[in-house]
Amino acid sequence: MNILAIGAHPDDIEYGCAGTLARYASQGHKVFVATATNGNIGSAHHTMEEIAAIRKAEAKASAALIGAEYICLDYDDEMFFEDRAARLKFIDLVRYCRADVILTHNPEDYNPDHELTSKIINDIAVMIPIAHLKTPNPPYEVIPKIFYFETAHGLRFIPTDYVDITDFMDVKLKMLGTHRSQIQWMSDNFQENDAGGDKFFENASIIARFRGMQSGVKYAEGFIRALDAFRVTTTRVLP
Numbered sequence: 145m146n147i148l149a150i151g152a153h154p155d156d157i158e159y160g161c162a163g164t165l166a167r168y169a170s171q172g173h174k175v176f177v178a179t180a181t182n183g184n185i186g187s188a189h190h191t192m193e194e195i196a197a198i199r200k201a202e203a204k205a206s207a208a209l210i211g212a213e214y215i216c217l218d219y220d221d222e223m224f225f226e227d228r229a230a231r232l233k234f235i236d237l238v239r240y241c242r243a244d245v246i247l248t249h250n251p252e253d254y255n256p257d258h259e260l261t262s263k264i265i266n267d268i269a270v271m272i273p274i275a276h277l278k279t280p281n282p283p284y285e286v287i288p289k290i291f292y293f294e295t296a297h298g299l300r301f302i303p304t305d306y307v308d309i310t311d312f313m314d315v316k317l318k319m320l321g322t323h324r325s326q327i328q329w330m331s332d333n334f335q336e337n338d339a340g341g342d343k344f345f346e347n348a349s350i351i352a353r354f355r356g357m358q359s360g361v362k363y364a365e366g367f368i369r370a371l372d373a374f375r376v377t378t379t380r381v382l383p
């Protein structure tokens with residue numbers, strides 16, 4: 145299968161579903177990692193152009209750890225709004241990846257970029273095969289299955305599905321660790337870090353252990369399956 149994970153910002157994917165992506169990749173599935181924005185407000189020390197370039201390089205390095213391709217839709221961080229062009233850009237992204245499964249944000253989360261990314265993905269899923277909706281990449285005859293990954297800090301999130309990532313927890317943390325600029329950013333702005341970034345990693349470990357406890361393994365990632373028409377299946381498509 146082809147798997148597309150799309151988050152709003154570089155590092156969202158790593159928190160939400162990097163272990164699951166590593167597991168998909170290990171099983172031979174083709175994995176794409178995308179972000180709607182380029183994260184260009186995520187630094188108090190660099191210009192917006194500089195930090196966008198840094199964060200895209202970090203996301204690319206993270207994806208490369210599991211042999212995945214990284215794609216950035218290059219919207220401005222925190223200034224991402226839906227219009228006709230955005231809808232078509234998202235359709236084209238899914239068509240480029242020929243995704244069978246899409247992992248994205250929960251419809252309700254703490255950040256408007258997260259929620260809009262989730263909304264557009266859910267909105268366009270049924271439009272992928274429609275020929276009259278023209279994009280550079282051609283339509284294909286699949287309506288991708290959608291799963292929502294963990295909200296920030298796991299708030300208001302009760303998973304319907306779990307993936308055992310015990311053997312991939314080290315990869316998840318390594319992928320997270322490529323986002324060096326965000327360790328600084330969290331430290332500067334949210335008191336979430338000491339200088340070594342321990343809490344940056346600790347947050348991810350706590351959630352993975354918590355979901356692991358719920359599902360009877362050491363580490364897990366939790367997902368909520370989208371139950372809208374045409375997304376439902378009788379077969380398990382998570383790894």
Ligand SMILES: [Zn+2]
Nearest residue numbers: 152153156255
């Ligand atoms: Zn984010």
